[in-house]
Amino acid sequence: MNKIIFSVMVATLSLSMLSAKEPPPETDMKPIFNEKDLTGWDGDPKFWSVKDGVIRGETTKENPAKGNTFLVWKDGETKDFELRLSYRCSTANNSGIQYRSKPVGDTAPAKWQMKGYQHELRNSDGLPNVPGFIYDEKGSRGRICLAGEKAIWKKGEPKKTVLETIVDQEAFKKIMKVDNWNDVVIIAKGNSIQHYLNGTLILDFTDEHANAFFDGTLAIQLHAGEAMWTEVKNIRIKSLK
Numbered sequence: 001m002n003k004i005i006f007s008v009m010v011a012t013l014s015l016s017m018l019s020a021k022e023p024p025p026e027t028d029m030k031p032i033f034n035e036k037d038l039t040g041w042d043g044d045p046k047f048w049s050v051k052d053g054v055i056r057g058e059t060t061k062e063n064p065a066k067g068n069t070f071l072v073w074k075d076g077e078t079k080d081f082e083l084r085l086s087y088r089c090s091t092a093n094n095s096g097i098q099y100r101s102k103p104v105g106d107t108a109p110a111k112w113q114m115k116g117y118q119h120e121l122r123n124s125d126g127l128p129n130v131p132g133f134i135y136d137e138k139g140s141r142g143r144i145c146l147a148g149e150k151a152i153w154k155k156g157e158p159k160k161t162v163l164e165t166i167v168d169q170e171a172f173k174k175i176m177k178v179d180n181w182n183d184v185v186i187i188a189k190g191n192s193i194q195h196y197l198n199g200t201l202i203l204d205f206t207d208e209h210a211n212a213f214f215d216g217t218l219a220i221q222l223h224a225g226e227a228m229w230t231e232v233k234n235i236r237i238k239s240l241k
Contacts, residue, residue: 021166023185023196029084029236032073043071044112047222057095057222058229068137070098070114070219079215080240083186086233087121087131088179093228095121096221098137099186100213115139116213118221119186119195120147121230125176127169131184132195132202137221139211147195148172150204153212160205167202175200181233189240190214 032040035053048057048071059065078099089095101116115138122131132147145151150164167175175198176182185196191212195203207213220232 021201022199023187023201024082026084029082029238031234031236032075033233033235035233038071040073040075041071042074042111043220044069044109054231054233055220055235056229056231057220059222060227064227065222065224067109067113067224069109069112069222069224071222072103072112072114073218076218076237077215078188078218078237080189081187081237082240083218083235083237084184085235086181086183087231088181089121089123089230090228091123091179093223093226095223095228095230096135096137097121097184097186098217098219098221100188100216101137101219102216104138113138114217114219114221116216117144117193119184121184121221123178125173125178127172130172130176131182132197134193134195134203134205136211141209141211144207145193145203145205147197147202152206153209155208155210157209166204167200171200172202175202187240 037050046063047069097119098114099117101114104110104113104115118135118137120131120133120135124130127148128146130147134144136142136144145160148165148167149162150166151160151162153160183198187194191207193205
């Protein structure tokens with residue numbers, strides 16, 4: 001084979017492999033937070049507000065959350081979708097991005113409690129307790145897929161099968177920005193889910209379980225327990241049809 005052609009083929013393959021670790025270019029995204037108030041969102045006003053152009057959720061010793069509570073997006077669904085946002089949170093406790101989820105009830109406080117997939121949000125870079133893993137909020141499967149894993153939960157199987165480690169501890173420490181803003185991308189199509197953190201693929205999961213979620217709404221979590229705060233901004237989404 002001609003050396004020049006071979007070199008081009010290798011370079012093309014290398015670029016393709018690199019691109020697979022990055023989210024697709026951002027196109028046609030719809031902003032769903034106006035940076036002024038919580039129009040289009042619903043949450044317990046004791047905990048949620050807009051400050052300096054960002055959504056802020058906060059619990060204190062004087063104002064604790066008696067259970068996990070969520071700020072729910074009212075104006076759309078998360079079926080096949082791409083979501084992008086930036087977040088930061090305190091070191092104490094944890095937060096999350098709930099998607100393909102349903103409210104537990106129709107009235108307060110149940111309407112601010114969710115069940116479904118959760119993208120964990122944390123201010124930590126030590127695996128496995130880091131942002132990006134999938135948690136089964138109010139479900140039975142717990143941590144469905146961990147950050148750093150390419151995995152599949154096959155139909156009828158009691159647990160997932162890890163196919164590959166795509167991010168190890170050393171790499172994750174370089175990706176995560178502790179005490180700073182971090183960029184999240186979630187892409188879900190059918191039973192395939194990918195999570196990206198700061199431009200790098202950190203989770204690739206296929207869910208064939210009988211309790212997989214395929215539709216539902218979006219919400220931001222404040223976790224019960226130790227006092228904490230979380231902030232999100234630049235929230236935008238698009239449907240993938």
